[in-house]
Amino acid sequence: MNRACTALRKLAALTAAALLGVAAAPSAAQAKPDPKAPKGFVALHDVDPTVIQEMRYYTEHDFVGEPVDGYKKPMCLLTRPAAQALHRAQIGLLKKGYSLKVYDCYRPQRAVDHFVRWAKDLDDQKMKTEFYPRVDKTRLFTDGYIAEKSGHSRGSTLDLTIVRLPAQPTRPYVPGEKLTPCYGPKAERFPDNSLDMGTGFDCFDTLSHTDDPRVQGVQRTNRDLLRNALGAQGFVNLPEEWWHFTYKPELYPDTYFDFPVSKRSLTGR
Secondary structure, rough: HHHHHHHHHHHHHHHHHHHHHHHHHOOOOOOOOOOOOOOOEEEEEHOOOOOOOOOOOOOOOOOOOOOOOOOOOOEEEHHHHHHHHHHHHHHHHHHHOOOEEEEOOOOOHHHHHHHHHHOOOOOOOHHHHOOOOOOOOOOOOOOOOOOOOOHHHOEEEEEEEEOOOOOOOOOOOOOOOOOOOOOOOOOOOOOEEOOOOOOOOOOOOOOEHHOOOOOHHHHHHHHHHHHHHHHOOEEEOOOOOOEEEEEOOOOOOOOOOOOEOOOHOOOOO
């Protein structure tokens, strides 16, 4: 009888200890707080509220066909030097009757990871007709359209275009609507109030190369206008993408951040 009581007491003690351990352990449902941006980051709107913002990865109108991980708000975050340089470029363009429009700025690593997962899912091709009609999805990594790291995650790189003022609104994308190739004539591409740059934004095609010789006339003039305006303020263009620029020198040249795109990322630092 005593042995039985002793055994029961030991079992009760072990059970209590186990329950205590479970209670003390962090719940799997409790997410870790998101990291914050370092002090070198700002919201572009706070530096220059006149730059138009059409943050594509917050929407379903992008090459993955859904909002991308990490974009909690449709806002442009940049390092302060990059935002200030963009402000200077905007001043010059406003005097000529134009405005800059940004499609993407700082991009968290979790968003890049989302792109990688999408690129490896060869069955998901719902946005192919618009964004990569002439590229087989199996070649997205080989051809350099998708990579596991992006300069955007360092905070001094952005994707943008030029809009003639007064800016006409761009109609919202309707998920499931008929898509048209991003390299087609401007009147046939998805409507965008951008100047005609020869292709739409994020067009996975060699026609997007900034100096592609097939781009002539007004389209060439518009690309040169964008590159010259930004180049004068320290931005360097990526030759494969007319819309992609990096401010030099970068404030964080070796760091790939993962804080989400939101105002909260800039507070409480």
